[in-house]
Amino acid sequence: MLADLQLRNFRCFESLGLEFAPGFNFFIGRNGQGKTSILEAACVLLRLQSQRSATLGSVVRFGQKSFAVSGRRENHRLEFRYSPLRRKIAFDDVEQRTLEDYLRIGRVVSFANTDIELIRGGSEARRRYLDFLGAQIDPLYRPTLRSYERALRSRNALLKSSQPRPREIAAYDAPLLEHGARLSGMRTRLVERLAPLAAAAHRDISGNGEALQIRFGPGNSEEFARDLENSRARELRLRQTVVGPHRDDIEILVEGQLANQYASEGQQRTVALALKIAQSRIFMTEEAAPPLLLIDDIFGELDPVRRNALLQHLPPESQKLVTATTMQWREEGVEGPIFELHDRQVIRR
């Protein structure tokens, strides 16, 4: 478990230290008090990335140049200092040159109201869902993704120039294909592993017997090189690379129908929960410690039936950081310390 957490110049907090309990920890306060920021700090500490922003620059407290987070998890001390020019990580007080040991310590699954975008939003949200998970399972996932994106952006920059130079574009074909094929393979296997877990989680919480199916929708066929070759005319016209993993998607079907088109909002919320529960269950099949669950603004908003279903089916071994505006919804049996946020002060009850 995450035993404690310290933040410095992180979002709205100048300096804050917290000690957590195993199981549930509740953060209560009005909007804008910094609840999500505390969850974000836990995520940034364990994963060096935020569950809500693509970059860490916006995390630095206004008017400051850097932030720091630190904490203890599974008896290891983690520390991360970030400034736009430099990142430093320390594992048990030893500065690290590689991320491997550090990132092995903690895994995170984040539940938020915005998860419904996984079903009704664009494909980018679904790729991010896979990437956030993939980076926690396979140490090669993130470097592969970074290399693919770099090759893609380079290639697109060449395609956008006023006089595209075919030789230079072709020079970027190989890295695009190589890292792209590796990334596709990783994502394909991820979705294969997630599919049965998501279906089971959906059965658990929907209570109505509707079947959830998820399938990988690749942005290229197994013959990526040939796809790329065949798309030359189109990419010159559109001035960007038109096939590849940056077009990957997950198809989501409820009772055989596309969930973004046919499912009600309530059904979509249930699917979103199932996808996140599936994520947390994937970790239980690995040999790692159970993931830290960040549950942001969900419990207060769900109807009692779904809330109960969710409570029953979250991995019981997992530590949970839960935010809400009030505690009125809390049922018997859900015990844990309550942290009240008010005027940048956090009081533990």
Place this chain on the structure above:
Amino acid sequence: MPGIGPRSAERIALWIVQARGDQPEHIARAIAATRESVRPCPRCGFFTMEEICGICSDTTRAADLLCVVEQATDILPLEKTSAFRGRYHSLGGRISPLDHVGPDDLRIKELVARVEQEKFSEVILALAADVEGEATTNYLVELLKPFPISLTRIAHGLPAGGGLESADELTLYQALSGRTKL
């Protein structure tokens, strides 16, 4: 100055102003002398104070072997391994559209001219293993394919995403001895 942040710059400036001895003057003269006498070798791009650098003019080195690197500074770690006794060619960078660097900004034309004139039997491409290094390698392969030379690249046991500078001697030695044919 690269590698010097605002804090260090401030401290250096203060020292220049307040230093008791004439060390700052010594450094200033050394910088001026370096600027005047050290220049890139017109043939390979390595540093030299002569017409042609010590490596290009060393007749004991194999004249039919050429090793292509991104930067002149990449030659130093390669020389330390003693695994390579041929000639070098520094490109002065790599093709990187995101940094607005294209082939014309690099010493690629000069490379092709050398391959035409100097009759190498083997050209070894020793560029970084990251995306830009890979792309530049591919670009050069296409360009040099028509010539009757054996084209190889160093084996990439190099740390992923790392250039030659960050590789240790042993890794570099292995990379050089285990080069693969292109």
